[in-house]
Amino acid sequence: MGQIPLVTLTTDFGTADGYVGTMRGVILNIVPNAQLIDISHQISPQDVRQAAYVLYAAYAFFSPHTVHLVVVDPGVGSVRRSIALCTPVGCFVGPDNGVFSYVMAREPIEELVELTNPRYQLPVVGHTFHGRDVFAPAAAHLAAGVPITAFGPPIDDPITLPSPRLEITPGNAVGEVLHIDHFGNVITSIGLLAWCEEKDILLLDPVFKGIENGKRERLRFEARGATVAAAGREIAGVHRTFAQVECGQVLALVGSSGHLEIAVREGSAIQRLGLQLGDVVSLSV
Amino acid sequence: MGQIPLVTLTTDFGTADGYVGTMRGVILNIVPNAQLIDISHQISPQDVRQAAYVLYAAYAFFSPHTVHLVVVDPGVGSVRRSIALCTPVGCFVGPDNGVFSYVMAREPIEELVELTNPRYQLPVVGHTFHGRDVFAPAAAHLAAGVPITAFGPPIDDPITLPSPRLEITPGNAVGEVLHIDHFGNVITSIGLLAWCEEKDILLLDPVFKGIENGKRERLRFEARGATVAAAGREIAGVHRTFAQVECGQVLALVGSSGHLEIAVREGSAIQRLGLQLGDVVSLSV
């Protein structure tokens, strides 16, 4: 193929202990010319949902031949399955605990298998570090061109996370805080939002259709006239960019992942508003 | 050319959210064989001056064909321009907000353009993440060999930061705290300092000549007899290395970037002395 194998890594390992480096060593033993790209290693320990979001916001910007390796794995050593799946925009390897739910909500699954073939695992598989012993070798072999069907039998009942809250009624969307980023921006489950060509018109086209309770009703509204309510506060309008408000001002805007965000220009919304993951945010249009 | 494209990344994104990974994905879609090197992603949010210093301390150790991508961008979505510039020792891509000031103070600019050509941006450019949509594609195409003049029109009025304080009079240099590193070493604007072949003789040859108020007066002095004053304390002599003092002792020395540093051997100067960015440091020779 001539194409350079590409593997991304998303874990809750942190970067202090060498666990990530060890996984990279294992991958490069199998595909020495791979490009290895960190998505994040600062997922909160065992926080499958956070990993699902961070992966969801990033995967679409990678080449379709990319293998996305995710190891956030509270169930290591239990009966939870190890899986790999391929979609038209990339393949994914990790534990069967729902971490790929948001990807599966948006992308059709071409193949989904359980990782059972010992040929694509380290010779001795321990009980505590499947990232090194099972998932890294699988991702490497998959990136090297081994067909996904070689890794184990197909399955059709992957674990999925509950859908993030998103209730859409005429003129109104009620969601929740899905993620808080490094800058203190508050990212909500109200997405995907896209600007129409027409000035000031936004289209809401929710993504989480594939998961439990998912809705797929479109909402078309004038951004300037909308109101966002969160943390007992009302924020007027949905903006295109930080620069539309003064420094230090709270605003609602369409963030880089196409979701409604609450932010403070050159400041931290989370410090200002004190929101938490799961708190309700609503958009009235 | 056969040479491997090389792109460095300096941002204030942190590494928890996948923003950096996303930019890497965008770059590798354009130049799959690029080497991607992180300079830092822990610039304080929106701190253009800190980014300018961190880049300044690092760029000279990279090959001249390197593209240095910097995204510390408080003005994203405003009218601030996006720029690229090339010097004999490397090219630079980022917002026009002064982040390249310290590089421009030291290196001649061969070309400087505004990034306006949509061909070298993502198909849909959002309003909040130009690192992904504008700067990463530009850096990738530049690293891939696209001539800088293809990106947009030349400009000659880049924004520059105020020069760091540096007043040199006979026998005296007054500067400020420019950076505090991971070890708690305090790096000052008094540089470049170089040791002469002669034992104990230092040459001060200030770098920030290209920026407002910049001076370029040389100072030649005996290191052992000099005095550094900071935080109400006098430190005797400028040393070559930590090992010249006892563990735990405060010392002044010439740091790895050629600037005067205040440090504690196997300890943290910032914890001991309580200095802050911008505090005055003087060198009497």
Add this chain to the structure above:
Amino acid sequence: MGQIPLVTLTTDFGTADGYVGTMRGVILNIVPNAQLIDISHQISPQDVRQAAYVLYAAYAFFSPHTVHLVVVDPGVGSVRRSIALCTPVGCFVGPDNGVFSYVMAREPIEELVELTNPRYQLPVVGHTFHGRDVFAPAAAHLAAGVPITAFGPPIDDPITLPSPRLEITPGNAVGEVLHIDHFGNVITSIGLLAWCEEKDILLLDPVFKGIENGKRERLRFEARGATVAAAGREIAGVHRTFAQVECGQVLALVGSSGHLEIAVREGSAIQRLGLQLGDVVSLSV
């Protein structure tokens, strides 16, 4: 050879200042096609012992042609030597301060030299950043295929750390806390432990034989009947995996590096038990 040069990096530099990026630039100037893998840059400042452990837990998962570069260097600028060594499973470059002790305890040394040849250093070597000026160039040239004997004269008296505490008597092993990882797992000096094919039988085969006071007595015991004592608490049994206990429960298990660990399922042992590095942990079988 056709093989892709591979260099790992382990430092106490953190990732905020660009020091690591600078070293990478220096390496890629010499071997532009090298794979550069971070093991850790979050070693506590000047903590040679922690670096020794982190390297020890990772190096064996890399290809034998890998060069492991370690820069935790409290003695920079002093008379401490700079060294490189090769073993059948990889080469190592760094300061002669004991940081390779745990590797040397497990692997035979084929060559060990002092880095004195200025040809493999930067043209100007400073006194404070040998990672950039001495170690990075040496690692790069070694990875590029320069024979280790070209770097300087052989030596046979490398500095070694005191052996971690490990006293084995019939039915009993007394060790200490060697490392605390990102999850709060407590890793002890009691290793290597390996599961026999027979159910529930563990074999203790201590590794630190090459260092002062090292023992190499094997201990074979029934894991379920063993007791681990630490922090005034007794923990019943040695488990294979977290999933064998309830969420939030303290357990002892064989960790991914083959050492006895104390952990909390989906929690932090260090928060729960308050252990510190060096605290005594014993295993009664």
